[in-house]
Amino acid sequence: MTSFVSSHTRACSLPLSELLDGVSKLEKEGSDSAVRICFLRNITVEGVEPFLKFHCLTAGIRPGIIFGNYDMVLQEIMDESSPLHHNPPDMVVLSLVMEQLDPGYRSCGWQGDRVINELESLFELLAGRTDALLMVNTFIPPFDGEFGVTGHDWNTDTSGEISRVNRAIRAYVAAHRSRFMLADWERIARLHGEDGCMDYRFWYMSKAPFKKQFLNSYAWDIARSVKALKGKAKKCLVLDCDNTLWGGVVGEDGLQGIALDRNSYPGNIFHEFQRTVLTLHERGVLIVLCSKNNEEDVWEVLDRHPHSLLKREHLSAWRINWNDKATNFRELADKLNLGLDSFVFVDDNPTECDLVATTLPDVTVIRVPDKLYLYPRLLLKDGLFDTLNVSGEDRQRARMYQTEAQRKDAARQYDSIDQYLSSLALVATIHPATSGEVARIAQLTQKTNQFNLTTRRYAEGEIARFLSREDHGVFSLKVTDKFGDSGLTGVLIAVREGSVGRIDSLLLSCRILGRNLETVFLHHCLALLEAAWGVKEWCGEYLPTRKNRQVEDFYDRMGFAVTAESEAGKMYQLPVTRRESPDITYITIEE
Amino acid sequence: MEANRLKQVMARIFGVDVSAIGDDASPDTIENWDSLRHMNLVLALEEEFGIELTDDQTVEIMSYPLIKIVLSEHGIEI
Numbered sequence: 001m002t003s004f005v006s007s008h009t010r011a012c013s014l015p016l017s018e019l020l021d022g023v024s025k026l027e028k029e030g031s032d033s034a035v036r037i038c039f040l041r042n043i044t045v046e047g048v049e050p051f052l053k054f055h056c057l058t059a060g061i062r063p064g065i066i067f068g069n070y071d072m073v074l075q076e077i078m079d080e081s082s083p084l085h086h087n088p089p090d091m092v093v094l095s096l097v098m099e100q101l102d103p104g105y106r107s108c109g110w111q112g113d114r115v116i117n118e119l120e121s122l123f124e125l126l127a128g129r130t131d132a133l134l135m136v137n138t139f140i141p142p143f144d145g146e147f148g149v150t151g152h153d154w155n156t157d158t159s160g161e162i163s164r165v166n167r168a169i170r171a172y173v174a175a176h177r178s179r180f181m182l183a184d185w186e187r188i189a190r191l192h193g194e195d196g197c198m199d200y201r202f203w204y205m206s207k208a209p210f211k212k213q214f215l216n217s218y219a220w221d222i223a224r225s226v227k228a229l230k231g232k233a234k235k236c237l238v239l240d241c242d243n244t245l246w247g248g249v250v251g252e253d254g255l256q257g258i259a260l261d262r263n264s265y266p267g268n269i270f271h272e273f274q275r276t277v278l279t280l281h282e283r284g285v286l287i288v289l290c291s292k293n294n295e296e297d298v299w300e301v302l303d304r305h306p307h308s309l310l311k312r313e314h315l316s317a318w319r320i321n322w323n324d325k326a327t328n329f330r331e332l333a334d335k336l337n338l339g340l341d342s343f344v345f346v347d348d349n350p351t352e353c354d355l356v357a358t359t360l361p362d363v364t365v366i367r368v369p370d371k372l373y374l375y376p377r378l379l380l381k382d383g384l385f386d387t388l389n390v391s392g393e394d395r396q397r398a399r400m401y402q403t404e405a406q407r408k409d410a411a412r413q414y415d416s417i418d419q420y421l422s423s424l425a426l427v428a429t430i431h432p433a434t435s436g437e438v439a440r441i442a443q444l445t446q447k448t449n450q451f452n453l454t455t456r457r458y459a460e461g462e463i464a465r466f467l468s469r470e471d472h473g474v475f476s477l478k479v480t481d482k483f484g485d486s487g488l489t490g491v492l493i494a495v496r497e498g499s500v501g502r503i504d505s506l507l508l509s510c511r512i513l514g515r516n517l518e519t520v521f522l523h524h525c526l527a528l529l530e531a532a533w534g535v536k537e538w539c540g541e542y543l544p545t546r547k548n549r550q551v552e553d554f555y556d557r558m559g560f561a562v563t564a565e566s567e568a569g570k571m572y573q574l575p576v577t578r579r580e581s582p583d584i585t586y587i588t589i590e591e
Numbered sequence: 592m593e594a595n596r597l598k599q600v601m602a603r604i605f606g607v608d609v610s611a612i613g614d615d616a617s618p619d620t621i622e623n624w625d626s627l628r629h630m631n632l633v634l635a636l637e638e639e640f641g642i643e644l645t646d647d648q649t650v651e652i653m654s655y656p657l658i659k660i661v662l663s664e665h666g667i668e669i
Contacts, residue, residue, distance in 0.1 A: 015635065015638040015639065016604070016631060016634050016635045016638060017599070017600045017603040017604055017635045017638070017639065018603070020603045020604060020606065020631075021603045024606065044627070046627050047630070047631070201646070201649070202630055205646075205649070206626065206630060208630060212634070
């Protein structure tokens with residue numbers, strides 16, 4: 001049983017020549033998406049490239065990496081002929097060291113104010129000149145204080161000033177988090193220390209300041225953002241119970257006998273692990289139990305153990321029974337409308353881990369480590385659940401999935417599906433997207449894999465630009481029913497090209513499927529656009545991926561005719577005069 | 592044996608087939624041998640042979656024969 005090892009950990013242990021060899025092998029394999037990354041830098045930072053390639057390719061993303069000219073950051077931004085403009089990247093990474101920004105740095109009495117102002121202007125300039133996501137770095141404080149150990153003004157020495165600059169950068173990124181991300185060099189330096197980070201030899205010889213451990217962690221942070229951008233974030237955490245959520249076996253040891261007490265070992269480890277689980281729940285990750293127990297034993301712990309942080313209300317679903325876990329997983333995926341590749345499974349039992357890993361290879365399987373002290377931070381360390389921007393919908397998602405489970409139970413009581421759908425009192429709110437919806441829309445384009453006709457991923461800047469253009473139409477769908485509000489869960493993007501309207505993107509979150517909302521949404525948007533644009537004909541596309549088979553005949557079902565078909569996808573066409581709005585009475589449309 | 596080991600490392604660093612690393616290999620015969628990859632070559636040789644090159648040696652190793660000489664100065668005969 002090989003347990004999950006992140007590419008961060010693997011790359012760290014490989015000699016450079018083997019890493020390069022590994023990268024060239026991975027490059028020969030297929031990948032399901034691509035990303036363009038442009039570094040603007042005042043140092044030699046090309047050493048990051050093999051690590052970044054390794055992390056991206058391992059995640060199935062093919063990176064195209066370019067480096068702007070050495071120490072020509074402003075020129076690259078301003079020059080219309082630079083790659084930044086003629087081949088726009090998805091992500092721009094600024095790699096800046098203070099030694100190059102300010103020649104006076106490290107001299108006595110140095111202050112950071114001028115650099116703070118310069119950086120903020122630079123960030124604004126860059127944000128205005130590109131639609132890409134922007135990653136900026138913090139600075140590494142000096143490892144040696146200039147005043148030694150004896151008293152001086154610690155607030156205004158170089159370390160204090162660097163802290164101030166870093167605080168300003170962090171505040172800027174937090175205030176612009178829809179566009180900016182942080183590569184926290186200060187944190188990476190803390191992680192590996194001076195010996196693991198600083199390559200003074202190549203700094204003085206070639207302005208290449210970093211050793212491989214640093215470069216690996218830096219690349220890892222960039223790759224985490226890329227994976228979030230490309231919708232690779234995991235969405236659901238499935239947990240075993242005995243020896244996973246607590247120490248011991250509750251069915252044998254009883255409520256008093258299990259280890260979960262935060263004041264004693266090893267209960268404190270499991271208690272802290274539960275805290276990590278709650279942190280992920282806060283971020284919108286669905287928490288699910290899948291264990292072989294008597295259900296009432298598990299509830300007794302969650303409801304009554306004084307040190308159990310995890311409670312029943314945190315759970316989106318559970319399978320507490322004696323069936324095999326692979327079967328339970330398939331049921332859970334179906335119930336939650338999620339692909340198995342968005343699942344992370346934690347279990348202590350090697351046999352269970354192996355069963356799930358071999359029968360359901362898309363699931364990320366993590367075994368509780370033998371070195372139990374490594375367990376509490378395990379889930380946060382590898383960035384499995386990173387998303388670009390935690391939105392209000394993320395935080396509400398767990399609750400919405402619980403309502404979804406109630407809906408499915410309700411469905412069983414009705415004879416016909418229409419009768420059931422009528423009872424739901426469905427209301428679809430469809431209107432041209434507003435600027436307040438841009439973040440959520442971009443997030444949906446990045447994360448939606450299954451009901452997604454073209455799987456085009458867009459950053460917020462791009463969506464915002466579509467909103468400002470008259471030949472682009474962006475529509476949002478919100479759904480409520482008697483059980484609650486599902487929030488913004490559908491997006492349609494159309495482009496007017498002369499007398500033809502092209503449907504660029506159409507996607508719906510899986511949790512609202514099965515109610516014919518997609519039919520109503522499509523036709524309502526097209527009707528609104530026909531009135532506004534006066535187009536004669538609609539053109540639709542289906543671009544197949546591993547995940548979106550369920551929509552391969554969607555346009556056929558909507559009355560479109562195939563005009564071209566190849567491995568790359570299908571093109572469809574529908575004259576406006578032939579389009580018939582559906583007669584679906586159980587959905588009320590509002591604008 | 593050791594020669595293969597050295598040529599293998601060089602091939603991976605320069606992204607070429609081992610057969611392209613001749614006994615006269617240098618930036619003149621290997622197009623990819625630029626200043627960036629030269630840094631990687633230094634790091635990879637140090638990792639592979641468990642040595643640390645002096646400042647002068649990092650600049651000197653500009654061909655396969657010169658690498659052999661520098662390695663022999665560290666007691667490694669190719």
